[in-house]
Amino acid sequence: MNADVVIVGSGISGAASAYELAKAGLKVVLVDRFGPAAMASGWTLAGVRQSGRHPAELPLAKAAVEIWATLAEDLDGETGYRRGGNLRLARTPEEVPVIETLVKEQRAAGLDLTILPTTADVRAVAPALSETVLLASHCPSDGSADPATTVQSFVRAAERLGAVTRFGERAQRILVENGRVAGVETDKGRISSARVVVAAGIFGNELLKPLGYEVPLQVPMVTVLRSAPVDPVLEQVIGVANADCAGRQENNGRFRVTSGLQDWHGGLRERQSENGLRPSVLPTGASMAEVVRLFGEVVPAFAEAQIEDYWAGLIDLTPDALPVIDGTLDPEGLIVAMGFSGHGFCLGPITGRIISDLAQDRQTDLPIQPFGIRRFAGLRNSQEPATLHG
Ligand SMILES: Cc1cc2nc3c(=O)[nH]c(=O)nc-3n(C[C@H](O)[C@H](O)[C@H](O)COP(=O)(O)OP(=O)(O)OC[C@H]3O[C@@H](n4cnc5c(N)ncnc54)[C@H](O)[C@@H]3O)c2cc1C
Incomplete structure (x- = not known):
């Protein structure tokens, strides 16, 4: 099977990315070893919150909350979103x-x-x-949503736009040829693609380590x-x-x-x-x-x-309790969206848009410099206090 982009992980980050990329007309394959919202995106409290965010995350949270307002309509599905404060x-x-x-x-x-x-x-x-x-x-202006319903709505909307979903399938290895991503090998076969998004939550490092990257996670x-x-x-x-x-x-x-x-x-x-x-x-x-x-x-x-x-x-907790959202990696075509550290549900819709931009080699207009994977070179042994606040 061939794709423009393979997304590994159908939590809210991967499902929203699949929707945005399918909407942009790309051929998307969304793979999950279990199924939609099987891990953090189903276990979550699902608060949709800007308050209490780290300053680096606040612009993303604000942009996400704008999307949440009309998300159910956009997806033509349920989200259970309520702006109750x-x-x-x-x-x-x-x-x-x-x-x-x-x-x-x-x-x-x-x-x-x-x-x-x-x-x-x-x-x-x-x-x-x-x-x-x-x-x-x-x-x-903060609120909450229904997590499993929202992820399902992203998945169904992506499917209606042509995305192929493969659930119960585990990505085992990211394939690289001539310094560029060439696809994913799963327990069911090979999916060829010049771009792979790792949105695999606590399991993301299993795919990154063989490529020389590791997000230092506590779980x-x-x-x-x-x-x-x-x-x-x-x-x-x-x-x-x-x-x-x-x-x-x-x-x-x-x-x-x-x-x-x-x-x-x-x-x-x-x-x-x-x-x-x-x-x-x-x-x-x-x-x-x-x-x-x-x-x-x-x-x-x-x-x-x-x-x-x-x-x-x-929880996929990073040392600074901020996520990794990075498309500047070697091999070319590798994009990472993980390490959301207990507050990535609210961000899901904007994460999807950012990943869509990165996968199309476009500049995102949101400030994602703080979320590069290379920042951990000096942070491996430290830990910012991380908190859950809904
Ligand atoms: C109890 C709890 C409360 C929370 N409360 C909030 C909150 O109030 N507000 C908020 O914004 N956030 C909250 N969070 C955090 C938020 O839920 C997560 O940050 C967010 O859901 C992460 O989504 P994700 O898509 O990045 O990862 P996940 O939802 O973990 O998705 C990763 C997916 O990747 C799949 N996968 C992994 N490895 C592979 C592989 N090799 N091949 C194929 N598939 C693979 C998994 O099966 C999984 O479905 C909470 C989290 C928890 C656990």
Whole structure:
């Protein structure tokens, strides 16, 4: 099989790239060893957030949020996107200056973010929050989406535009001829292509290492609990100053709540599901109890709800907690989009546009210089504090 571009990985980064490239008229093959949203893009909280972003990521997050507004229409599919706002809470006097500084810095960076200075102000915006919350930042243009539905919508839209999808197929090696990418060898055969996009999340290095590249990743785990549906009480995505929990209420009434970053115990099972083989990571009982305690303290209705589902998700965490988005590599034709460090879901739609530009040898008008893979030469042994905030 021949293609203009092979994309390895059908999470939101790869699926959005496939859509954009197919829309541009290129012959695209999208390969995933499991299927759409099988890993981080399905495990995620799926907050669509600009607030709390590193300054280098903020222009991408803002551009992404603009796309999210009309994404369902553009894809002619569902996304479950809701611009319900994001609140980041201070629960102790020590957390108050953390939120105040965040608001000051991000307002200076041009983000529409305000402070809700008292418990009463916070509860006027989000009555479901408990009286233990002291103050909060509020970004009304942030929101959330339904992750699996969104990735499916990208995939279907790409397919309608002619993209070929090959799920349950594992890329084993990127082929190189005369200093240029020549395709991908998978467990089912060869796909010839002068361009390959590695959007393979925590597994990306398996393909990069033989080519002499490696994104120095840590892989922490996040525990996720999902409740049975309850009456809608919470519009916003909730984060907290020290990022030890986050959560939101889905459009269907279910609470979807996450822990902070935890050490991964190393277990990853592959299980048959109705959609084929899927990877799964189990949280521990202690981590689940901790999520209930921490999030239940700020949203009491969650502690009352019945828990319907639970899982853990893995994070492709880089030393500076920023992604790798790079098309300047040797061999020519190799493009990398991975290492989103726990906040790549929101960016998905803009990642797709950037990758589409790079794969067509076009300059992107977004500032992606901070995301080059070569920056890690001096960073291998350091680690910026990385946080999840929805
Ligand atoms: C619990 C949790 C909460 C999160 N909360 C948020 C949030 O609120 N907001 C936010 O913006 N982000 C959040 N994130 C992060 C976000 O979900 C991820 O950054 C994003 O989904 C990454 O998408 P991706 O497409 O780059 O990678 P992934 O979704 O991991 O996709 C990689 C794909 O590559 C496939 N693959 C790997 N190797 C191969 C191979 N050799 N051959 C073929 N296929 C291969 C895998 O099967 C997988 O489907 C969260 C993540 C987690 C886990």
